Amino acid sequence: MSARLNSARTRAALHTSARVSGELLLVVVLSVAVLWLLGRMWPVVWPLVIGLLLTTLTWPPTRLLLRRGLPPALAASLVTVLFLLLAAGTVALIAVPVASQSGELADGVVAGIDRLREWAAGPPLNIGEDQIADALDSAAARVQDSAGSIATTAVTGVTTVFNGVVTAVLALFLMFFFLKDGPRFLPWLERQLPGRLATDVPVVAARCWNTLGAFVRSQALVGLIDAVLIGLGLWFLGVPLVLPLAVLTFVSAFVPIVGALFAGLVAVLIALVSNGLTDALIVLALIVVVQQVEGNVLQPMIQSRGLGLHAAVVLLAVTLGGSLAGIVGSLLAVPVAALIAVIWNYLREQLSDPQQEPDLVPASDGSP
Incomplete structure (x- = not known):
């Protein structure tokens, strides 16, 4: 015999679902408004x-x-x-x-x-x-x-x-x-904010600053590894302009996708012009291997350690940022994801129940 639904509990569940849905909708609308304002x-x-x-x-x-x-x-x-x-x-x-x-x-x-x-x-x-x-x-x-369109493009x-x-x-x-x-920024910020915000906002700002520093350092390390590996390969093949190409590879590491493509294209063209087709194909294979290892292994691992993000989160963030905002989105995806994680972790710390220390049970013989 099937049990009947309790009408009071059903109404309470519906009211809770409606309230939570309304709050989530309000958060989504507010987020869209903030993104529109930033745009x-x-x-x-x-x-x-x-x-x-x-x-x-x-x-x-x-x-x-x-x-x-x-x-x-x-x-x-x-x-x-x-x-x-x-x-x-x-x-x-x-x-x-x-x-x-x-x-x-x-x-x-x-x-x-x-x-x-x-x-x-x-x-x-x-x-x-x-x-x-x-x-x-x-x-x-x-x-x-197409002279008109070329002029417009220019x-x-x-x-x-x-x-x-x-x-x-x-x-x-x-x-x-x-x-x-x-x-002097954080002390000034504390004086401008009222109540609890005077404590919470400076703490979150300091943590976000440390996270941005970790992102830039990890990106520089990834670019240095790319420059060294590709530079050694070019030097071994006898390609000219090894040092400029290595420096260009390091600098381009700070611009995702387009930077790597540009630096790789320049290296392949110089190898083709100076050494011939065979060496150019070898350089192309070297760059493809290094970029794949950097994009799928080194960068997620290094950034996940420095930013406290899982490697899969880093990959998904770059993919989502690139699909939403192109090159700029790819550049800012990882630090934005790390900043969101910082804010979420702080909110979770503040909303969590404090850990209660176990009560000390006095010994039966009266000893401490």
Whole structure:
């Protein structure tokens, strides 16, 4: 004989479900509103994010100078100037060797094109000079027909470069102010917030700052491993410009997906021009293997240890961020996931029941 439903318990369960659903819907609406607001403020948020990431890199030497007794403004100025010199030196380390060997590379490109034409003219393709000329004429005609779209693309590219320069300048200024006034931020924040927030928000902010530092350090370690492995492979094969290519690989590690593709493409092209097709294929295989090991093994392991995230969470975060916001989403996915984990862990600490110490049972003989 089946038991009948209790009407009071059923109504209570429905009321609880409705209340929880309403609260979850309110949280979702609030989250969407926050994301929309961030999207509207993105020209300000993006330089702020870059400035914070740069500050995590430059804060250790600034802290060392502050401990040596230098004023905050002087310490921040010195570190900012040293950072700019290091960035300029990195660019020069890549550009100068490339410029010095540009003639050889240009000759290699011409020779490579000639070899490609000779190969295309032979079996099995048997493409004649007339067919190649017709293909070039057809390509030129298409370029002329799409001159308007090309001009629009060029204008868009110039606008993107200009916005990138403005963002970089703002990020550098923000980095300087963060370095100079960073230690005074949390005490100031405590004075501005009322009640419990004066304690909770500074603690969460300090933990988030440590998490961002762990992310940048882990990303730098991954880039260094990539640069060393790929640089050794290029050196073993006798590919020119090994040091600039290694530096480019390290720098590009901070830009997910596109950075690795760009650095790999440059290395393969230089190997093709200077050493031939066989070495270029070997370099391509080396880069693919290193990038696969880095993306699927090293990066999740290193970042999971430094950020307190499981390797699977890191992979899923990068995939989700890339699908939602492209390159920027891939770049920010892991630190955002780590910051969410920090906030969640703090909320769980505050909402959990405190562990009660076991009561001390006095001995029956009266001894302590």
